């Protein structure tokens with residue numbers, strides 16, 4: 001059974017269709033990349049998968065591990081193992097990162113009937129994951145994303161992913177705003193999650209990230225449709241030639 | 254039991270809820286009471302046509318028939334039940350309740366007007382009404398005519414009072430009634446103290462707490478005043494707090510509102526000496542048809558003073574709130590730095606909030622900033638939390654607690670801060686149950 005199965009997904013906002021029939025299947029262990037010019041609908045796809053209700057789904061189906069995703073609330077999707085690393089993580093003043101993450105982790109554990117982690121075990125887990133991402137402990141006591149640099153925000157997203165241990169991770173432009181060292185660290189964090197029972201969907205505008213997170217498949221999204229799919233070489237080709245050479249979709253399902 | 258009363262009879266009715274005019278007392282007190290009575294009969298209740306009262310309609314007070322019998326026999330146990338840990342001073346319907354009180358140890362002194370004589374009495378004569386003048390508005394006049402006693406809490410100079418002094422102002426009654434707590438706080442030079450005043454009363458009964466507090470803070474002192482307003486569900490609470498600050502004072506107040514139906518908090522601070530700093534904080538949590546009006550007045554009477562105001566409201570149901578921040582910078586009060594912020598989260602679409610700054614600036618070298626934001630919880634923040642697995646209600650609760658957090662974080666006493674945080678979390682869960 002595939003981890004993610006998107007069939008003819010249509011979604012939009014205020015009567016305007018942004019996703020115009022997206023099809024995509026991710027099998028366990030695979031890493032897929034979605035590339036495409038600005039405004040093609042990449043973030044919309046990511047947000048719709050996570051259950052953002054500003055977008056209205058007008059057609060199609062999405063299954064996560066065989067389960068109908070579109071019927072679930074955002075928190076149920078998260079508990080079912082979907083993780084979205086946001087392109088623009090929001091700042092939440094007054095909520096410390098550790099308090100937030102502990103609550104999130106325990107919400108997911110509770111959903112699966114597992115006992116809550118106590119403060120000690122949680123801290124142990126955090127230390128281990130933060131080391132992986134080269135983050136210092138001071139991070140935990142800071143308010144979620146408040147005053148974080150662009151790079152810190154992205155690292156925080158990957159930290160959350162590492163702690164929540166999702167089945168499917170959707171990374172929306174996780175490379176933007178990162179210098180080369182940070183990019184390496186973040187990619188290392190993502191790569192450490194690659195595994196036989198997990199799927200990863202990397203959304204990116206640039207090929208650069210894909211040197212570090214090497215995808216099994218690359219798809220090009222334009223005007224809300226996947227107009228071309230290929231292997232990692234497609235990304236290199238896009239890098240060299242831009243998006244212009246891809247003709248308009250013709251009879252793409 | 255309420256009934257509609259004619260316009261003039263409400264004046265007499267409320268006046269008759271106080272002690273009668275033959276109550277013994279020194280001459281100056283008799284004279285002042287009589288002046289206050291006359292002032293009340295002239296002024297009556299502030300009307301919404303008055304700019305300073307335009308968001309708070311007090312006609313419920315005029316429409317209620319208040320009992321004029323004095324319920325003296327309040328049960329002692331009630332005061333205790335309503336108290337915080339370590340309660341030190343219990344006022345029951347405005348009168349000292351000895352059974353339930355544990356007076357603070359020396360050198361803090363607590364005295365009562367009814368028993369005062371000699372030099373003590375002279376202190377009352379000097380401080381009482383020096384800030385809270387009957388002419389300010391009808392409710393000050395009514396309190397001044399009707400208080401049954403006055404309590405004076407004195408902290409002498411050079412004393413750091415470690416533990417907060419707790420005052421429980423408790424109202425009891427079984428039919429609509431009115432009480433007039435009257436408190437004086439006098440802090441000498443170079444002292445520090447935290448005073449917590451807790452207002453409580455019966456639920457589901459229309460009653461009036463019309464309270465007046467006058468604080469006098471000496472040079473170099475640090476004073477923190479925490480008012481916890483937990484009146485009954487149908488209560489009308491009018492609190493008028495005044496503070497007069499000498500030189501180099503650090504003064505902070507917190508107005509925590511969760512009870513009452515119709516609530517007005519007047520806070521008037523006079524920065525009377527240079528180099529002083531006043532911080533006024535507020536947190537209101539309302540639901541149902543509650544209305545809380547926070548009305549502050551910072552009188553920058555001298556130069557080199559700072560004031561900070563942070564008022565926050567969480568409004569559920571059909572509740573409403575008002576914040577008015579008046580800042581007066583008098584001529585010559587150079588280097589004034591005044592900052593005012595009001596923020597409200599509307600937890601329901603039927604809740605509403607009004608915020609208005611009122612700046613009157615008569616000096617040129619000053620910094621005055623104000624800002625207000627009112628709106629629902631941030632959708633993006635909510636989604637972010639939910640996308641990490643937190644249930645909708647849990648996410649909302651987390652955001653509301655966070656919203657309230659920075660007001661409470663300002664409380665100086667760590668133990669008190671923790672108590673207040675716990676209290677607020679409990680209260681927010683009440684709002685959640687009611688409204689989410």
Ligand SMILES: Nc1ncnc2c1ncn2[C@@H]1O[C@H](COP(=O)(O)OP(=O)(O)O)[C@@H](O)[C@H]1O
Pocket residue numbers: 013018036037038039040041042043044045054
């Ligand atoms: N919240 C929104 N409100 C209005 N238009 C939106 C919103 N989100 C996305 N869009 C529009 O949908 C299109 C796709 O946007 P987006 O998914 O962010 O693209 P990408 O991530 O590929 O750059 C754009 O034309 C954008 O303006």
Ligand SMILES: [Mg+2]
Pocket residue numbers: 042043044087173
């Ligand atoms: Mg995008």
